[in-house]
Amino acid sequence: MDFESYKCLSFARRGRILTIALNRPERLNAVDGVMHEELSRVFFDAARDEGSDIIVLTGAGRAFCSGGDFGWLQEMIDHPSEYHKAGTDARRIIMSILECDKPIIAKVNGAAVGLGATLSLFCDVIFAREGGSFGDPHVSVGFVxxxxxAAIWPQLIGYARAKEYLMTGDMIPATEAARMGLINHVVPANELDARVDEFVDRLHSGAQQAIRWTKASVNIGLKQLASSILDASLGYELLTNYTDDHREAVDAFINKRKPVFGGAS
Incomplete structure (x- = not known):
């Protein structure tokens, strides 16, 4: 891999384990346009990386990912063509995770919000530290x-629960996320690295082709589902980029006030 081509992601190797870290810790790893574009290609690159068999995805600093950077959201309001590109990249992010046959393990070291939650939940096995949380508050900023x-939450916790959390944007503590099956494991913060290393080493001692092709087999249906849902949901999200409610939500956040939504029009 050409690590030097990435500015907002960092990389580390431990033997044949490749760790990819979202690396904007001063912004709680909020996703801006540069990171978003890098995420759209990093899993394709990692899949072809001859020096690794297993991938760990984590965040630098005290958060996994706090969602979209509001400066970037404002930029897409001001220049809608930027969202059109982001929509294409968003599809590539999800499909590249699903098409990568190497196991991808999420090491969620804090809050996983919005796209951060989506990234973690599309991984194959998800470990989170106690005190962490998961949520997809797109609606809180007037976004679909x-x-x-919309593709992954119902598959993990069922449609009724998924719609409740996606329509409210409520955050879920990691312990509750594990209890309801949204994630696999929650562990004490000081044990997170060791527990992930132990699991990854166990996978790496197994039959690699059998493990990879098992993942590929399980993902067949999920790829079909995600592909069809993304085509619609990204289109709906594009439409909400033009709404007054989205503009209001972004302006309210930037100016540190509570948004006042106007309702359906």
């Missing part, structure tokens, strides 16, 4: 849950 949440 377009970047994959």
């Amino acid at each position: 849950t377009g970047d994959g949440g």
